[in-house]
Amino acid sequence: xxxxxxxxxxxxxxxxxxxxxxxxxxxxxxxxxxxxxxxxxxxxxxxxxxxxxxxxxxxxxxxxxxxxxxxxxxxxxxxxxxxxxxxxxxxxxxxxxxxxxxxxxxxxxx
Amino acid sequence: xxxxxxxxxxxxxxxxxxxxxxxxxxxxxxxxxxxxxxxxxxxxxxxxxxxxxxxxxxxxxxxxxxxxxxxxxxxxxxxxxxxxxxxxxxxxxxxxxxxxxxxxxxxxxxxxxxxx
Numbered sequence: 634x635x636x637x638x639x640x641x642x643x644x645x646x647x648x649x650x651x652x653x654x655x656x657x658x659x660x661x662x663x664x665x666x667x668x669x670x671x672x673x674x675x676x677x678x679x680x681x682x683x684x685x686x687x688x689x690x691x692x693x694x695x696x697x698x699x700x701x702x703x704x705x706x707x708x709x710x711x712x713x714x715x716x717x718x719x720x721x722x723x724x725x726x727x728x729x730x731x732x733x734x735x736x737x738x739x740x741x742x743x
Numbered sequence: 744x745x746x747x748x749x750x751x752x753x754x755x756x757x758x759x760x761x762x763x764x765x766x767x768x769x770x771x772x773x774x775x776x777x778x779x780x781x782x783x784x785x786x787x788x789x790x791x792x793x794x795x796x797x798x799x800x801x802x803x804x805x806x807x808x809x810x811x812x813x814x815x816x817x818x819x820x821x822x823x824x825x826x827x828x829x830x831x832x833x834x835x836x837x838x839x840x841x842x843x844x845x846x847x848x849x850x851x852x853x854x855x856x857x858x859x
Binding site: 674675676677678679682720729730731732733734735736 | 747774776778783784785786787788791799802834835836838847848849850851852853855
Protein backbone atom coordinates (compact mmCIF):
# COMPACT_ATOMS: atom_id res chain seq x y z
CA UNK A 634 0.00 0.00 0.00
CA UNK A 635 1.43 3.37 -1.03
CA UNK A 636 1.98 5.85 1.79
CA UNK A 637 0.36 9.25 1.31
CA UNK A 638 1.35 12.59 2.84
CA UNK A 639 -0.97 15.57 3.06
CA UNK A 640 -1.10 18.78 5.14
CA UNK A 641 -2.53 18.39 8.61
CA UNK A 642 -4.77 21.43 8.29
CA UNK A 643 -5.84 24.24 5.97
CA UNK A 644 -7.97 27.35 6.36
CA UNK A 645 -9.96 29.04 3.62
CA UNK A 646 -12.53 31.79 3.31
CA UNK A 647 -15.97 31.10 1.94
CA UNK A 648 -16.24 31.34 -1.82
CA UNK A 649 -12.57 30.57 -2.48
CA UNK A 650 -11.21 27.61 -4.39
CA UNK A 651 -9.32 25.18 -2.19
CA UNK A 652 -6.57 22.89 -3.42
CA UNK A 653 -5.33 20.09 -1.18
CA UNK A 654 -2.21 18.34 -2.40
CA UNK A 655 -1.29 14.79 -1.53
CA UNK A 656 2.12 13.19 -2.07
CA UNK A 657 2.42 9.49 -2.90
CA UNK A 658 5.98 8.99 -4.12
CA UNK A 659 5.90 5.19 -4.07
CA UNK A 660 2.58 4.75 -5.78
CA UNK A 661 2.25 1.43 -7.59
CA UNK A 662 1.28 1.05 -11.24
CA UNK A 663 -2.17 -0.33 -10.43
CA UNK A 664 -2.95 2.08 -7.58
CA UNK A 665 -5.88 4.47 -7.84
CA UNK A 666 -6.11 7.75 -5.94
CA UNK A 667 -9.28 8.18 -3.93
CA UNK A 668 -10.42 11.06 -1.74
CA UNK A 669 -12.87 10.75 1.13
CA UNK A 670 -14.54 13.48 3.19
CA UNK A 671 -15.50 13.07 6.83
CA UNK A 672 -17.73 15.34 8.89
CA UNK A 673 -17.78 15.12 12.70
CA UNK A 674 -19.86 12.20 13.99
CA UNK A 675 -20.17 10.71 10.52
CA UNK A 676 -18.37 8.05 8.54
CA UNK A 677 -16.13 8.95 5.61
CA UNK A 678 -17.86 9.71 2.33
CA UNK A 679 -16.39 9.04 -1.11
CA UNK A 680 -15.68 12.24 -3.08
CA UNK A 681 -13.71 11.33 -6.16
CA UNK A 682 -11.34 8.76 -7.62
CA UNK A 683 -8.82 8.86 -10.46
CA UNK A 684 -5.87 7.13 -12.03
CA UNK A 685 -4.24 9.88 -14.08
CA UNK A 686 -4.83 13.31 -15.67
CA UNK A 687 -8.02 15.04 -14.54
CA UNK A 688 -11.33 13.80 -13.19
CA UNK A 689 -14.26 16.08 -12.42
CA UNK A 690 -17.61 15.45 -10.81
CA UNK A 691 -20.31 17.63 -9.30
CA UNK A 692 -18.39 18.00 -6.06
CA UNK A 693 -14.69 18.31 -6.90
CA UNK A 694 -11.87 17.90 -9.40
CA UNK A 695 -8.87 15.66 -9.07
CA UNK A 696 -5.62 16.44 -10.86
CA UNK A 697 -2.96 13.75 -11.20
CA UNK A 698 0.25 14.62 -13.11
CA UNK A 699 1.90 12.21 -15.48
CA UNK A 700 4.39 10.88 -12.92
CA UNK A 701 1.50 10.18 -10.49
CA UNK A 702 3.69 10.98 -7.49
CA UNK A 703 1.20 13.54 -6.24
CA UNK A 704 -2.41 14.55 -6.71
CA UNK A 705 -4.49 17.63 -5.98
CA UNK A 706 -8.08 17.73 -4.84
CA UNK A 707 -9.75 20.96 -5.92
CA UNK A 708 -12.93 22.19 -4.24
CA UNK A 709 -14.50 25.13 -6.10
CA UNK A 710 -16.05 28.00 -4.14
CA UNK A 711 -16.09 26.37 -0.71
CA UNK A 712 -18.84 27.06 1.79
CA UNK A 713 -19.00 26.60 5.56
CA UNK A 714 -20.50 23.16 5.00
CA UNK A 715 -17.26 22.00 3.37
CA UNK A 716 -15.53 22.17 6.75
CA UNK A 717 -14.41 18.58 7.24
CA UNK A 718 -11.42 16.23 7.21
CA UNK A 719 -10.29 15.15 3.75
CA UNK A 720 -8.40 11.91 3.27
CA UNK A 721 -6.21 10.97 0.31
CA UNK A 722 -5.80 7.23 -0.29
CA UNK A 723 -3.73 5.26 -2.77
CA UNK A 724 -4.76 1.66 -3.24
CA UNK A 725 -4.68 -1.03 -5.87
CA UNK A 726 -7.71 -2.14 -7.81
CA UNK A 727 -7.77 -5.44 -5.91
CA UNK A 728 -7.18 -3.96 -2.49
CA UNK A 729 -10.07 -3.76 -0.05
CA UNK A 730 -8.10 -2.40 2.89
CA UNK A 731 -8.42 1.38 2.82
CA UNK A 732 -5.47 3.10 4.52
CA UNK A 733 -6.58 6.55 5.61
CA UNK A 734 -3.76 8.37 7.38
CA UNK A 735 -4.61 11.45 9.44
CA UNK A 736 -6.15 13.50 6.65
CA UNK A 737 -6.34 17.26 6.15
CA UNK A 738 -8.65 19.22 8.39
CA UNK A 739 -10.17 21.98 6.25
CA UNK A 740 -11.72 24.90 8.10
CA UNK A 741 -13.84 27.30 6.05
CA UNK A 742 -14.05 30.75 7.56
CA UNK A 743 -17.00 33.11 6.99
CA UNK B 744 -32.08 4.72 -0.73
CA UNK B 745 -31.09 3.61 2.75
CA UNK B 746 -27.44 3.76 3.58
CA UNK B 747 -25.37 1.79 6.04
CA UNK B 748 -26.80 1.96 9.53
CA UNK B 749 -25.13 1.16 12.83
CA UNK B 750 -26.45 0.69 16.33
CA UNK B 751 -26.12 1.79 18.96
CA UNK B 752 -24.68 5.20 18.00
CA UNK B 753 -23.13 5.57 21.43
CA UNK B 754 -22.14 2.93 23.95
CA UNK B 755 -20.62 3.37 27.39
CA UNK B 756 -19.18 0.28 29.00
CA UNK B 757 -17.40 -0.40 32.24
CA UNK B 758 -13.99 -1.97 31.90
CA UNK B 759 -14.38 -5.72 31.67
CA UNK B 760 -17.86 -5.71 30.16
CA UNK B 761 -18.68 -7.31 26.81
CA UNK B 762 -20.22 -5.18 24.04
CA UNK B 763 -21.87 -5.95 20.71
CA UNK B 764 -22.03 -3.45 17.88
CA UNK B 765 -24.41 -3.95 14.96
CA UNK B 766 -24.05 -3.02 11.31
CA UNK B 767 -26.80 -3.12 8.68
CA UNK B 768 -25.14 -2.77 5.28
CA UNK B 769 -26.78 -1.52 2.12
CA UNK B 770 -29.07 -4.25 0.81
CA UNK B 771 -27.37 -6.47 -1.74
CA UNK B 772 -23.84 -5.38 -0.92
CA UNK B 773 -21.50 -8.34 -1.00
CA UNK B 774 -18.55 -6.89 0.87
CA UNK B 775 -18.60 -5.61 4.44
CA UNK B 776 -15.79 -3.98 6.38
CA UNK B 777 -15.15 -2.88 9.95
CA UNK B 778 -12.80 -0.05 10.85
CA UNK B 779 -11.67 1.46 14.15
CA UNK B 780 -11.12 5.21 14.41
CA UNK B 781 -9.29 6.64 17.40
CA UNK B 782 -9.73 10.31 18.29
CA UNK B 783 -7.90 12.53 15.82
CA UNK B 784 -6.84 9.63 13.60
CA UNK B 785 -8.06 8.17 10.36
CA UNK B 786 -10.00 4.91 10.33
CA UNK B 787 -7.97 1.71 10.57
CA UNK B 788 -9.02 -1.57 8.97
CA UNK B 789 -10.18 -4.35 11.28
CA UNK B 790 -11.82 -7.07 9.21
CA UNK B 791 -13.50 -7.91 5.88
CA UNK B 792 -16.42 -10.16 4.93
CA UNK B 793 -17.40 -11.46 1.54
CA UNK B 794 -21.03 -12.45 2.07
CA UNK B 795 -20.89 -14.60 5.23
CA UNK B 796 -17.23 -15.53 4.91
CA UNK B 797 -14.70 -13.60 6.98
CA UNK B 798 -11.78 -13.45 4.58
CA UNK B 799 -9.48 -11.13 6.47
CA UNK B 800 -9.30 -10.42 10.17
CA UNK B 801 -5.73 -9.25 10.22
CA UNK B 802 -6.60 -5.86 11.71
CA UNK B 803 -8.39 -7.12 14.81
CA UNK B 804 -6.30 -5.85 17.76
CA UNK B 805 -6.62 -8.93 19.94
CA UNK B 806 -8.55 -12.14 20.43
CA UNK B 807 -11.05 -10.16 22.48
CA UNK B 808 -12.42 -8.83 19.19
CA UNK B 809 -14.76 -11.04 17.21
CA UNK B 810 -16.91 -10.29 14.16
CA UNK B 811 -19.57 -12.29 12.39
CA UNK B 812 -21.98 -12.00 9.48
CA UNK B 813 -23.87 -15.31 9.65
CA UNK B 814 -26.40 -14.72 6.86
CA UNK B 815 -24.33 -12.49 4.66
CA UNK B 816 -26.17 -9.29 5.56
CA UNK B 817 -26.17 -7.89 9.12
CA UNK B 818 -22.84 -8.01 10.91
CA UNK B 819 -21.95 -7.82 14.58
CA UNK B 820 -18.63 -6.77 16.08
CA UNK B 821 -18.21 -8.12 19.57
CA UNK B 822 -15.59 -6.98 22.05
CA UNK B 823 -15.08 -9.09 25.14
CA UNK B 824 -13.70 -7.83 28.44
CA UNK B 825 -13.45 -4.26 27.19
CA UNK B 826 -10.40 -2.19 28.07
CA UNK B 827 -9.96 1.57 28.09
CA UNK B 828 -7.81 1.40 24.97
CA UNK B 829 -10.83 0.00 23.10
CA UNK B 830 -12.48 3.43 23.33
CA UNK B 831 -12.93 4.59 19.74
CA UNK B 832 -15.46 4.99 16.96
CA UNK B 833 -16.20 1.73 15.20
CA UNK B 834 -17.18 2.22 11.57
CA UNK B 835 -18.86 -0.25 9.28
CA UNK B 836 -18.70 0.02 5.49
CA UNK B 837 -20.14 -1.99 2.62
CA UNK B 838 -19.54 -2.20 -1.10
CA UNK B 839 -21.53 -3.77 -3.88
CA UNK B 840 -19.01 -6.03 -5.50
CA UNK B 841 -15.97 -8.10 -4.73
CA UNK B 842 -12.42 -6.92 -5.27
CA UNK B 843 -10.68 -6.44 -7.68
CA UNK B 844 -13.40 -3.92 -8.50
CA UNK B 845 -12.75 -0.39 -7.32
CA UNK B 846 -16.26 -0.07 -5.91
CA UNK B 847 -16.77 2.69 -3.41
CA UNK B 848 -17.04 1.71 0.22
CA UNK B 849 -20.11 3.29 1.83
CA UNK B 850 -19.66 4.03 5.50
CA UNK B 851 -22.15 4.09 8.32
CA UNK B 852 -22.17 6.82 10.99
CA UNK B 853 -20.21 4.70 13.43
CA UNK B 854 -20.64 3.62 17.03
CA UNK B 855 -18.73 5.65 19.57
CA UNK B 856 -17.57 3.30 22.32
CA UNK B 857 -16.37 4.74 25.61
CA UNK B 858 -14.88 2.35 28.15
CA UNK B 859 -14.72 3.70 31.70
